[in-house]
Amino acid sequence: MSPPSVEPRLLRAFLAVADELHFTRAAARLYVAQQALSRDVRRLERELGVELFGRTTRQVTLTADGTRLLPYARRAVEAQDELLAAFTGPAPEDRPLLVDVNSPGLVHERVLARARELAPGCELMARYESGLTHAAAELLAGRIDVSFGRFAGLDAAVRERLDQQPMRYEPMAVVLPEEHPLAALDEVPLRRLAGERIYAGAGNPRTPEWTDLARRLFAGRGIEIAPPAPLAIGEEEFRRIMAKYRNPVLTGVDFPAMPGSVLRPLVDPVPLSPVSLVWRKARRHPGIDALRAAASALAEENGWLERPEGAWIPAADALIMMSPG
Missing domain, CATH: 3.40.190.10 (Periplasmic binding protein-like II)
Known part of the structure; x- marks a missing residue:
């Protein structure tokens, strides 16, 4: 007997409901009818032989099996997205890279400007998402490609799906x-x-x-x-x-x-806001390479990664900022 084959569409349906914990919102997110979404989730449950959600008239919750499936489903869907991106559409270097610089007037725009100098053949487009928590959701959904902010402030499950490069201790x-x-x-x-x-x-x-x-x-x-x-x-x-x-x-x-x-x-003391360059794991683009090089160069030129003596920073942030990225 051959093992069951799970269609990526069913995993996408499961992930949408797991993220929203609401079938109507999940269906709207996927642009499908709610009945079709419910049908796909039930089919996935049959194929796996488990119940993935607890359903009442008031709420939807993940079961233990649903929680166990979550990381596997995310990896499978991300792998399919990467495969499709590699073999469909324009070449990676021809795709615009959407860079969230948070707000106008910040040094993130300097990093973007330097990256454009380093990779003139790449189209690097600025976006203004105002906040890494919001930007992280946009990164994982593929609606932007790069952002800046306090990486330690994200939920651990979100951090696992992102890469980061320490860039600056901003006073x-x-x-x-x-x-x-x-x-x-x-x-x-x-x-x-x-x-x-x-x-x-x-x-x-x-x-x-x-x-x-x-x-x-x-x-x-x-x-x-x-x-x-x-x-x-x-x-x-x-x-x-x-x-x-x-x-x-x-x-x-x-x-x-x-x-x-x-x-x-x-x-007395100088409090520091830790800033990292952040992108989705396994996302490959020459523009990301240029942004990383630009961030490293500007950090070196301006002493952005030098911590003033006695400065204040949470221990968890300090640990992440000491990682090589």
């Missing part, structure tokens, strides 16, 4: 309203923020890795994370939200100047 800073008492300082000691409410992206589903870093930094220092506020896009919206809520904003030292506010580096 952290605070954006203050112009009339704030601390705005008169050239640098702001962390202890001077005791009693302040600092906005650090709380409630923004794109950037929980940044809020987590802030929470670790503020712990034991008497600094509170400000409650969620509307996400401000653009200078005028930033000015308006800053004027309305009056909360200082935690950021990096390269945050672009905004009207009505000043940026001050944090010191």
